[in-house]
Amino acid sequence: MTVLVTGGAGYIGAHVVRLLQERGDSVVVVDDLSSGIAEHVGSAALVHLDLSTQEAVDKLEGILNEYSVDAVIHIAAKKQVGESAERPAWYYAQNVGGFSHLLQAMQNAGVDKMMFSSSAATYGLPNLPPGQLLTEDTAPNPISPYGETKLVCEWMMRAAGKAWGLRGVGLRYFNVAGAGWPELGDPAVMNLIPIALKALTSGRQPVIFGQDYPTEDGTCIRDYIHVLDLAEAHLKALDYLGRDDRPYDIFNVGTGTGSSVLDVLKQLAASTGYDLQPTIAGRRPGDPAALVADVSRIQDVLGWKFTRGLAEMTDSAWEAWAPVHGAPAVLPASAG
Ligand code: UDP
Numbered sequence: 001m002t003v004l005v006t007g008g009a010g011y012i013g014a015h016v017v018r019l020l021q022e023r024g025d026s027v028v029v030v031d032d033l034s035s036g037i038a039e040h041v042g043s044a045a046l047v048h049l050d051l052s053t054q055e056a057v058d059k060l061e062g063i064l065n066e067y068s069v070d071a072v073i074h075i076a077a078k079k080q081v082g083e084s085a086e087r088p089a090w091y092y093a094q095n096v097g098g099f100s101h102l103l104q105a106m107q108n109a110g111v112d113k114m115m116f117s118s119s120a121a122t123y124g125l126p127n128l129p130p131g132q133l134l135t136e137d138t139a140p141n142p143i144s145p146y147g148e149t150k151l152v153c154e155w156m157m158r159a160a161g162k163a164w165g166l167r168g169v170g171l172r173y174f175n176v177a178g179a180g181w182p183e184l185g186d187p188a189v190m191n192l193i194p195i196a197l198k199a200l201t202s203g204r205q206p207v208i209f210g211q212d213y214p215t216e217d218g219t220c221i222r223d224y225i226h227v228l229d230l231a232e233a234h235l236k237a238l239d240y241l242g243r244d245d246r247p248y249d250i251f252n253v254g255t256g257t258g259s260s261v262l263d264v265l266k267q268l269a270a271s272t273g274y275d276l277q278p279t280i281a282g283r284r285p286g287d288p289a290a291l292v293a294d295v296s297r298i299q300d301v302l303g304w305k306f307t308r309g310l311a312e313m314t315d316s317a318w319e320a321w322a323p324v325h326g327a328p329a330v331l332p333a334s335a336g
Pocket residue numbers: 175190191192193195196206207208209210220221222261284287
C-alpha cells in the first residue's frame with residue numbers, strides 16, 4: 001500500500017517511515033522540516049510543506065492523487081507544552097489548522113484512512129487513586145494548549161468519520177524514548193532522557209523536578225515507551241483501519257508500567273557509565289505525580305504489545321547521543 005506520513009522526517013516519523021519501507025509499503029513524506037531531518041526519510045519521496053498554510057489543502061490533495069495514497073499517518077505537529085502556553089493561537093493554527101487542511105484534502109481526494117498521533121497530554125492532571133492506570137475512558141482534561149489541540153483533533157477525526165466515513169484511529173503516546181537505529185535518535189532536547197544526556201555531556205548533573213510527590217521515591221512516575229515499539233503500533237493501527245470491525249478509535253500506547261525520574265536516571269547511569277548525582281529542584285508546574293497507561297485495549301484489539309524495556313531505551317538513546325555530542329564532559333564513574 002502507499003502511505004503518506006506527515007512529519008515523517010521527525011524523530012517518531014522517521015522510525016515509522018523506516019518500518020513501513022521495511023515491510024514493503026511505498027511511502028511519501030510531507031514535512032515542513034522545522035525540526036525534521038530530510039536525510040531521515042531514506043528513499044521515501046519528501047515534500048516540503050507547512051500543513052497550516054492555506055495552499056496546503058490543494059497541495060495535499062495533489063499529493064494524495066499523484067501518489068495514489070491509500071492511507072495517511074498524521075504525525076506532524078508542534079509538541080512543546082511550554083511554548084503552547086506562550087503561543088496558543090499559533091499552536092491551534094499549526095496543529096488544528098494543519099489537521100483541518102489535511103482532512104479537507106483527504107475528503108477531496110477520497111482517501112478515507114487516517115492514523116493520528118495523539119498524546120497522553122489529553123488527560124491533563126488526572127485525579128486517580130495511587131497506582132490506578134489511565135484507560136482511554138478516563139475523562140480527558142488537557143491542561144495545556146498543546147494537549148487541547150490533540151484532543152480537538154481527535155474530535156475532528158471522529159466528526160469526519162460520522163460526516164463522510166473517515167476511518168480514523170488515534171494513538172495516545174505516553175513518554176517516548178530511545179532510538180531504533182542510532183542515526184534516528186531524538187535530535188530535540190525537550191524530554192527527560194535527552195535533557196539528562198545533554199547535562200552530562202556538558203559537565204553538569206541532571207536536575208530532578210521535585211522529590212516530594214506521593215510516589216515511592218518521591219519523584220514523578222511516567223510510562224516510558226521505546227520509539228520502535230511505538231512505531232510498530234502505527235503499523236498495527238494501519239492494519240486495523242482496513243478491518244471491517246473497528247469498535248474503538250482511540251488507543252493508549254505505553255507499557256502499563258511506570259518508572260520514576262530516579263529509576264530513569266539510574267538506568268541512564270548504567271547505560272552511560274556516568275557517575276550520576278542528580279540535583280533536586282522544585283516541582284515543575286503542571287506535572288502530574290503519575291501517568292501510566294492501561295494498555296489492555298491496544299493489546300486486545302490491535303494485538304500490539306511493547307517488547308523493549310527501560311534499559312533498551314537508555315542504551316539506545318546513549319548510543320544515538322554519544323557519537324553526535326562527542327566525548328563525555330563528566331568522567332564516567334569507572335574512569336575514576
Ligand atoms: N524531568 C525532570 N528533570 C528534567 C526533565 C524532566 O525531573 O530535566 C521530569 C519531569 O518533571 C517529569 C518527567 O521527568 O516528571 C518526564 O518529563 P518529560 O518532560 O520528559 O515528559 P512529560 O511527562 O512532561 O511529557
